[in-house]
Amino acid sequence: MTPPPAAGLTVWLTGLPSSGKTTLAHGIGERLRAAGRRVEVLDGDVVRARLAPELGFSRRDRAENVRRVGYVAHLLSRNGVTVVCALVSPYRDERHEVRALHDGRFLEVHVAAPLDVCAQRDVKGLYARQRSGELRGLTGVDDPYEAPEAPEVVVPTHRQTVEQSLDAIWEAIVSRSP
């Protein structure tokens, strides 16, 4: 495989719950590590517990969570780390804000499985809980998801294998000018 450039970069995976973000983030993380890169995978749930345990899922709290993770990714990536973020990050405004902060070191990946596929996978049981009335404000169902307008990569995880999605993301990473 072509090695990735040595400069830091943030690879931002956005998409509905159960679209495949976490799987792809760890897969890309492994490939990058194997290529000798410094890597941090910031997975939405994990990083929320460390950086934003008090935040909920209101419009405002989601925005603040995205901003906060974006700031940490910015600090890491400007120090040569490739940061792979897996966050629903449903709103365009905050994703744009995070991109702007990165001064070019940003690659947006839309993990684009359609809602019915995600609801069927339902890795964490969120869609079932929403249907049963136990949960409100689930992104894509009764809370907005604003798909990226111009992401660097789109991976339709319902139509291709994990390996194919990883290849597409990898290609975008290595083809960036350093």
Place this chain on the structure above:
Amino acid sequence: MTPPPAAGLTVWLTGLPSSGKTTLAHGIGERLRAAGRRVEVLDGDVVRARLAPELGFSRRDRAENVRRVGYVAHLLSRNGVTVVCALVSPYRDERHEVRALHDGRFLEVHVAAPLDVCAQRDVKGLYARQRSGELRGLTGVDDPYEAPEAPEVVVPTHRQTVEQSLDAIWEAIVSRSP
């Protein structure tokens, strides 16, 4: 000057308000940059605005703030960055927790000007606001400060110049085994 080792490290400056933490943090940051190291200075006030705008100054909120900054310092330092943190961080427990997270990559500096000197300097006017009754819970006055029991460095900023304090911290950084 002897160059610092190439491994990541967190240099944690703790001390009363106006003890000199920010000045020393930026001074050390400059020296490290001049030596070609990757550096991030995480200054208490700045980083609070980015990572913890909702937190106040209760025991619990202070603890959470310290933990959060400590986590970010951990992520950076394990990727080869020298992180210089300037935080009052008044409680031993959270400083120990942050140290433990770092797995050896941690150097605690007690910026140890006595209270009367800090109150006289009063860089941000906090001591005056406390005296006038406008502010409550000022560390060292009507809120606890638990001095480190075994910091790697103590800098008595009331008895030596900034350069002398920087030299002492620098010495501790370069003398660490990599």
